[in-house]
Amino acid sequence: MTDAKRQAALDYHALPTPGKLSVELTTPAQTQEDLSLAYSPGVAEPVREIAKDPETAYLYTGKGNLVAVISDGSAILGLGNLGPLASKPVMEGKSLLFKRFADINSVDIEVDAPSPEQFIQTVSNIANTFGGINLEDIKAPECFHIEEALIERCQVPVFHDDQHGTAIVTVAGMLNALEIQGKQIENARIVCLGAGAAATACCKLLLAAGARKEQITMLDSRGVIHSGRTDINAYKGEWARDTDMRTLDDAIDGADVFLGVSGPDLLSAEQLAKMAARPIVFACSNPNPEIAPELAHRTRDDLIMATGRSDYPNQVNNVLCFPFIFRGALDVRAVRINEAMKLAAIEAIRKIAHLPVPDSVRAGYGGIELSFGSEYILPKPTDPRLLPEVAAAVARAAVDSGAARLPYPEHYPLAAL
Incomplete structure (x- = not known):
């Protein structure tokens, strides 16, 4: 990012008022009568109703249109584990997008929890005051256990957007790309470079959309996730294949689809050239993709490419x-x-x-x-x-x-x- 862009980003968050969110009133608060209804003594009446029937919280409070955006700051964008407070601009930004695109009110909450269990306990304790919970920027593999536990404990929807939002948009784009390229998802050979939250969710949703598990090869930083490896956790183990393939070079040969959710410049032109005719490349690492679009298009004139960036076509957003x-x-x-x-x-x-x-x-x-x-x-x-x-x-x-x-x-x- 240029110095000018960096300063513009800082000014955007600082001026004219620090942050990106504020609270607005939805009822009058001008007269003494207004105030007596808004707070004591009038507020006692909805309190009594909610105590009798918790469902009336949807009638008398903003719960039904309120989402909590919650993080522990352990995986902030591509910046890593910088702590809860450093994640606040991202969570405020997420809340801004909820309001801008769907008129959903949102509160950002940054939790300083030294263990996943403490994070789970904190969130489950407050969940019922919201209509839904959006989890954000929580590192893998902890994020899998955290979301599973909160879905089990909470009576409102819990959604880890880094997993499922990414997966939904990726699969939507990939199905369209396969259609254009004249390929069927059930026959497509898919290589997934990355084995974290987004990669795992994408591959699960690809299966739900019709892909076959034996056609998916997943790689982490040590290579192909295969059945002979003893250094992988249970979440990666779900994707272990009985195969002789060990490297990206091995896996990419003849592949129809490359899905990158890993890091910059990890797919070479030579590897791209080895893919099948009419390949599909989703290079979603931000800010720099697994292969630069300019290089990819120079290498293959028959490909469809998507990235996570807004300055190229086909942004996975x-x-x-x-x-x-x-x-x-x-x-x-x-x-x-x-x-x-x-x-x-x-x-x-x-x-x-x-x-x-x-x-x-x-x-x-x-x-x-x-x-x-x-x-x-x-x-x-x-x-x-x-x-x-x-x-x-x-x-x-x-x-x-x-x-x-x-x-x-x-x-x-x-x-x-």
């Missing part, structure tokens, strides 16, 4: 998912975000990319041509159809799969914000 999946979940009071809801979100996102792009979206990208094809496999984050389409698909899936406590909303589909 979680904001295409998490605001809208929570919107749908909150509006039917889902108790969890299950696989059916994730698959519904995938299908809604990928379908939007097939549709003509609104002029308002194109104008925000300099009026460039955007139409379904090799450089447009995912909708843009500003596409106004994401809110009504994804939220509706998720809400319907929640109802149909038994995860919802309310029926499909009568006011759906939503109008764009």
Whole structure:
């Protein structure tokens, strides 16, 4: 980042008021009567109602439209374990995106917990005051146990966006890329470079979308995860294959898909050249991908490529998912975000990319041509159809799969914000 950009980022967070969030009032607070209703003595009445029936908290408080964005700061973006307080700008930013894209109120919470169990206990103790919990920037493998435990303990949806938001958007884009390249997911040979939270969630959701486990080869920093290795944890062990392949060179030969969620410059031009005809490359490491797009396109003129960056086509961006999946979940009071809801979100996102792009979206990208094809496999984050389409698909899936406590909303589909 240039010095000018760095200063602009610091100024954005400091000026005109430090931070990116504030509290707004939703009821009048001007007169003595207003104040007596807002607090004592009037506030005692909803207190009594909630004590009699906890469900009335959705009627008398903001719980139903409130998500907690929670982190321990152990895996902040690509910066590493910098602690809870350093993660606060990221959590505030996540809350900003919830409000901007889905009109969901959000509170950022940074937990200083020396162990996963203490983190789990802290979050489970406060979870019921929120409509949902978004976990963020928690390192692997602890993040797997933390999310599993909180889903079990909490009565509101818990969603680790680094896992599932990434996976939903990745699979949506990959299904569209496979369609364009004339390939079927059940026959695709997939190489996943990376074995952390995002990689594991992506591969699980690829299986749910039709991929075959024997066609997926996962690698960590020590090479192929195979059945002969004794240095892997249980989460990696789920992906161990009986294979003679040991290196990326071995695995990439003839592969249809490369999924990179690891680090910069780890896929060489020579390795890319060994992939099958019409390859698909998702190089999602940020800020620098596993292979530079310029090098990739020079090496192969038949590929489709996606990255995590906004300055290249086909950005894999979680904001295409998490605001809208929570919107749908909150509006039917889902108790969890299950696989059916994730698959519904995938299908809604990928379908939007097939549709003509609104002029308002194109104008925000300099009026460039955007139409379904090799450089447009995912909708843009500003596409106004994401809110009504994804939220509706998720809400319907929640109802149909038994995860919802309310029926499909009568006011759906939503109008764009």
